[in-house]
Amino acid sequence: MDYQPFGVGVLDAELSSYRQDSEGRSFVVDKDYEEGDRSPAARVYRRGLPEWTPDVTNYMPKHFPQQECAIRCNLHGYLALPVFDSNIQLCVGVLELLMSSKYISYSYEVQQVHNALETQNLISPQGFAFPSFDVPNESRQNNLDKIHGILKKACEIHSLPLAQTWAVSQHTSFVSHENAIVKSCSSFDTRCVGKVCMSTTDLPFYVRDMSLWPFLKACRERHLDRSCGLVGKVLLSRGSCFCGDVTKLSEAEYPLIHNARMNRLTSSFAIYLCSVEADDDYVLEFYLPPDIRDSGQVSNLVQTLKQNIPMSSGFELGDKPCTVLSVNMEPDVIQTSSDSVADNFMSSDSELTMANPTNLSIEITSKRRKIESLTEMVTAEISHNSNKKKIRFSVSMGLAYLENEVLRSFELKGKKLRLKYMDEDGDLILIASDEDLMYAVATTGTNNNINLTCLSD
Structure with missing residues (x-):
């Protein structure tokens, strides 16, 4: 050297x-x-x-x-x-x-x-997916172009704000973990060590609502355990799954929960897609407009997908019974005598329990107004191990300022911090951006006071 x-x-x-x-x-x-x-x-x-x-x-x-x-x-x-x-x-x-x-x-x-x-x-490698140095596979690129066309058509016909593609991450790195050198996916995060992860990196997507770019970016920067969330259930079952409100899932089940809340996304539908010739597995994920109350439009969406994925396309759509997650997150598997996904949805109306969309709209509007008016000083009571300290700050100063104050107050110089707040469901939610901090104060703060938990490494 x-x-x-x-x-x-x-x-x-x-x-x-x-x-x-x-x-x-x-x-x-x-x-x-x-x-x-x-x-x-x-x-x-x-x-x-x-x-x-x-x-x-x-x-x-x-x-x-x-x-x-x-x-x-x-x-x-x-x-x-x-x-x-x-x-x-x-x-x-x-x-x-x-x-x-x-x-x-x-x-x-x-x-x-x-x-x-x-x-x-x-x-050099990128932060969330190891780049390919090989000549692009023409057949695979052709398949990805077809998938993009499928997503675009479905979104335009049904006025869907966002659709994206997930697949098992094919890229690896090596990590030293517990005195052994093991393969890991390339997200450079210890949460991925020893797991099979799904990623949206370099896969097709389509966005109609441009305000959802931050959510799309968050998805592309985050790997999901294959066993987590709708996309994981769909991949393992090779079927489909519908959830009326993904924000009711736990953070462990759906790590992107706070991103979905910040971008006001609720209803989600995911379905399995297989490339027969290449033997590649994909999951197509569609986010529905917030006013969707039943499975009627989902049934129409599946019919559109079937029409745009003929047998000659080289793709097969998942045809297993659909899993429907209600608001209380108890999974129900819709079993019917038909092998059609669309028929499964048509018979599943009684299984869906959706929140009143009018009340939901009022609640979101109220929170948005509160976030936009955050200019006053806030007192945060920070818990770190058995210690507690109060820190005064303005939300407009941003997350970096608050983290520096926490480092100084608890004498944690050189440590990496994770600040979390407890949401309405009692789940600890990570504050990863200035927007997350604003949302935490707006939704859980009382009289300009908020309780936060600090973890450090």
């Missing part, structure tokens, strides 16, 4: 010590060399896949020769990214990042590195 470029966030003796140790080391990356995988950098170079861990103590010493030095230098999080020349599409180096805190997710950092390298005609 001698003479290779490097940078430090702060100048201190510990970082200098680790850098000096790195300069005295070299690793063979020849593919025929049996011991070429003894260091993370060598493994990343040879495999062309990123490797990371929230804490270097997760490594076995034989897998990370500099582990002892890193621990001595008070370093925890570790990330190694392959760097490719965009012209020859070969790995030309490895970029290592070490952190003083135990990181859970590196998505932001990875994306920033990707953007910076791109200006120099170099490529």
Whole structure:
């Protein structure tokens, strides 16, 4: 590593010590060399896949020769990214990042590195999906174009605000977890380790309501466990699923719950789609207008899909009995003698329990007005472990200001924070943006006071 470029966030003796140790080391990356995988950098170079861990103590010493030095230098999080020349599409180096805190997710950092390298005609993994360096598969691209046409047609005919496609993430990285190096999907989040995840990245979507771009972006930046939510149920059953109000699901069941609330999305329908020739599995997810009260329009939507997916298209639509989730989230499987998804929906009206759309509209309007008027000072009572502190702030100052105040008050410098609030259903909801903070204050704050829970790593 001698003479290779490097940078430090702060100048201190510990970082200098680790850098000096790195300069005295070299690793063979020849593919025929049996011991070429003894260091993370060598493994990343040879495999062309990123490797990371929230804490270097997760490594076995034989897998990370500099582990002892890193621990001595008070370093925890570790990330190694392959760097490719965009012209020859070969790995030309490895970029290592070490952190003083135990990181859970590196998505932001990875994306920033990707953007910076791109200006120099170099490529590195993106924050939420590892980029493909192969020539695009013409057959697969043709299938994706067909799916986009299906989504667009359905949205235009039925005035749907948003439709998108989910599939099992095909990209992987390597993560050191509990003293073992295991494959993980490429979201750089420990919540994905050891799981099969679904992603919308690089898959077709169609948006009629332009105000829903933030929600679409949130979906593309988040991987879902294959067992979670409507799309997970649909993939496993190869059928379809309808939920009248996804915001009534728990955060564990539907991690995008607070994003759906912020964008006033409720009714959702998902259905399985299979590409027969390519043997690829997809889930088409449609968000319905908020005034949908019964399954009538859903039945019409399924009929439209069937008309636009003939046998000659190379796709097969899921035809298993539909699962309907009512507001209390008790699943009901609609069983009928017909194998038609549309017929299943036509017979399922009695199973649906939808909130009164008029009352829902009034409640949303009231909350929106309250959010727009948040200019006064708010007192937040923050709980961290067994400690509690009160912090005065203005919502207009944003989430970053509040987090800095929390770091200072609880003396958590160098830690990564997660602030959560308890919603009306008693679920702890993550505050991930300024909009989330405004929503939390507007919906759960009383007399300019709000209770928050702080978790730190």
